[in-house]
């Protein structure tokens with residue numbers, strides 16, 4: 001389990017970027033080699049980064065192939081920034097998550113996404129309504145957090161992917177699911193993460209997509225004393241530098 005010291009000082013948090021994709025993710029650009037990422041992170045003055053390539057439902061074997069590849073590569077790259085080799089794993093349904101086996105400890109950083117509803121193999125709620133999505137997210141989050149396997153939750157609570165999946169057929173809009181979470185429910189879930197040493201991501205894209213929710217999320221989380229990790233979800237080199245979005249995130253969160 002990896003967790004940095006809890007702080008709400010954005011200047012400190014932004015020195016870490018715990019969500020970066022390499023060419024090993026289908027969506028990662030060609031320029032996203034480990035070497036280039038490390039150089040860019042050091043140029044930007046980051047102190048810690050985590051590599052988090054996608055492991056979609058049914059791809060568990062890929063985790064360790066990727067890990068081995070990156071580990072070998074890293075050995076030959078001189079670097080001063082701390083590099084965690086992890087993965088963006090899938091918690092793709094109630095009690096369904098990649099890496100359910102005992103050797104999960106080999107990964108240095110297990111970032112789990114619970115809401116890639118647009119992906120093949122992802123379990124959907126019984127009904128495509130905001131309340132059903134909330135209920136489904138709640139159950140999935142509870143299961144993965146209580147499993148003790150997650151170091152952090154990626155873009156948590158975000159409903160963009162649910163909306164994208166159903167926008168043709170259902171009148172769902174961005175924020176329709178996040179808005180049915182009450183402050184108490186949010187506080188309980190964030191505290192559950194704290195109890196199981198699971199950090200919560202401040203995903204710079206997610207925050208811009210839903211500023212109103214982001215503000216609630218940050219302040220309720222802070223109140224509960226949770227650990228936040230910054231992640232830019234970088235798929236391109238110019239997204240490695242967290243400080244590029246520092247000002248706007250600070251403004252949105254109102255800190």
Ligand SMILES: [Zn+2]
Nearest residue numbers: 088113154155
């Ligand atoms: Zn994701």
Ligand SMILES: [Zn+2]
Nearest residue numbers: 019021088233
């Ligand atoms: Zn990602």
